[in-house]
Amino acid sequence: MSLDKFDLAILRVLQRDARASLNEVSAEVGLSNSPCWTRIKRMEAAGVIAGYTVQVNAEAVGYPDQLIVQLTLDAHTDDALHAFGQQLAAIPEVLEAYLVSGDYDYVLRIAVRGTRDYERLLRERLYKIPGIRHSKSSFVLRTMKQGALPL
Amino acid sequence: MSLDKFDLAILRVLQRDARASLNEVSAEVGLSNSPCWTRIKRMEAAGVIAGYTVQVNAEAVGYPDQLIVQLTLDAHTDDALHAFGQQLAAIPEVLEAYLVSGDYDYVLRIAVRGTRDYERLLRERLYKIPGIRHSKSSFVLRTMKQGALPL
DNA sequence: AGTGAAAAGGCTTTAAC
DNA sequence: GTTAAAGCCTTTTCACT
Numbered sequence: 329m330s331l332d333k334f335d336l337a338i339l340r341v342l343q344r345d346a347r348a349s350l351n352e353v354s355a356e357v358g359l360s361n362s363p364c365w366t367r368i369k370r371m372e373a374a375g376v377i378a379g380y381t382v383q384v385n386a387e388a389v390g391y392p393d394q395l396i397v398q399l400t401l402d403a404h405t406d407d408a409l410h411a412f413g414q415q416l417a418a419i420p421e422v423l424e425a426y427l428v429s430g431d432y433d434y435v436l437r438i439a440v441r442g443t444r445d446y447e448r449l450l451r452e453r454l455y456k457i458p459g460i461r462h463s464k465s466s467f468v469l470r471t472m473k474q475g476a477l478p479l
Numbered sequence: 480m481s482l483d484k485f486d487l488a489i490l491r492v493l494q495r496d497a498r499a500s501l502n503e504v505s506a507e508v509g510l511s512n513s514p515c516w517t518r519i520k521r522m523e524a525a526g527v528i529a530g531y532t533v534q535v536n537a538e539a540v541g542y543p544d545q546l547i548v549q550l551t552l553d554a555h556t557d558d559a560l561h562a563f564g565q566q567l568a569a570i571p572e573v574l575e576a577y578l579v580s581g582d583y584d585y586v587l588r589i590a591v592r593g594t595r596d597y598e599r600l601l602r603e604r605l606y607k608i609p610g611i612r613h614s615k616s617s618f619v620l621r622t623m624k625q626g627a628l629p630l
Numbered sequence: 631a632g633t634g635a636a637a638a639g640g641c642t643t644t645a646a647c
Numbered sequence: 648g649t650t651a652a653a654g655c656c657t658t659t660t661c662a663c664t
Contacts, residue, residue: 331540339535346497346531349641360649365642376539380497383529384490384628389482391628396579396586413623420629426588428547430617435547437577439628466581472564477535477542477590478571500657511633516659 329374334359335367336479339377342368343476346380383474391439394423394468395446397454398432400461408459409433415457421449432464480525485510486518487630490528493519494627497531534625542590545574545619546597548605549583551612559610560584566608572600583615 331339337357341348348356354364371377386394401412409427416425416436424437440446454460482490488508492499499507505515522528537545552563560578567576567587575588591597605611 329539336540339533339540342533343535344530344532346533350643351641361641362643362650363648366648374539376536378534378536379495380531380533381495381627382490382493382497382531384494384630385527385529386628388480388525388527389487389490389628389630394577396577413621417624417626420626422624423626423628425622425624426545426547426619427621427623428617428619430615432617434623435617464581466579466583466586468577468579470564470578472576472578472585473568473573475568475571475574476532477537477540477574479535479540501659502657512657513634513659513661514632517631 329370329376331371331376334363335371335376338364338367339371340479342377342380343479386439390441393440393442393446394471395436395438395440396466396468397434397436397438398464398466399434399436400431400463401433402459402461404433412457412459419449419453421453432462437468480521480527482522482527485514486522486527489515489518490522491630493528493531494630537590541592544591544593544597545622546587546589546591547617547619548585548587548589549615549617550585550587551582551614552584553610553612555584563608563610570600570604572604583613588619 334357338353341353341356350361350365354361357364368377386392401408412434413425413427416422416434421438421440422436423439426435427433428435438449440449485508489504492504492507501512501516505512508515519528537543552559564576564578564585567573567585572589572591573587574590577586578584579586589600591600
């Protein structure tokens, strides 16, 4: 699917405010109501737009701590790596999970309710998944940026 | 600010669909229209709700490649670390930037239009920021999860 | 603090050009 | 893609519980 500059303009507006009305969107992109509507629906159907979410302040909802965790696995077959990822994805506190190249196999971002919660998560969830050779955690001291794609 | 189970229920609905109408939200959380409205406005004002965004398929908009980059700085004073973070945040391709504890000072997630674009970004933007002692990049082979906070 | 209803207005969606 | 029109649905408020 190909996107023109109007599609990108629409996405830019929605990145800033996903609750913007059609009128607001069309006014900003310089197009009338209906083509905007058609384009949005088309992008939703094509999966260009995966969904709409609220950005929640993690601390305010009881998750004051976050960690970056790097994992190395024993096995590196396609199946093993993929199956492991599925298990990771099933842990609610795992906000992001990336299979990566380099020294480690996985990089995770995890949110926890405190260090005790983290210890519990590590022992009762993460290390219960078989196949971890090595892991390294870094505490997030400060979130400097959480931005959107440059369009 | 304290949140009760209704506030959390509202956030849960909006995490799933930030464009849900008040009617949909109130029906799902088991409350009538007006208290939902009040609660949402209160959370917006208090910064519990930081905003609403669209989730865009990075590949579809021309960013097929992502990297996890780890950086160590020369200086580790508060000022140096913070100033560096500001510079990082100014780079559009830097989607996330975390100041972390451990071997490295920063962990970044970067989106690029390809390896050539990455090389350009590294040379013309990242390494132009003074004070980097060491860096390590890992290619994202697969995104296994990008989820919301468990509420 | 929540309910329910009511008013006003804006929104989505369709159809004609 | 534009403009316009229909009607539904939304947000927002208010009186009451």
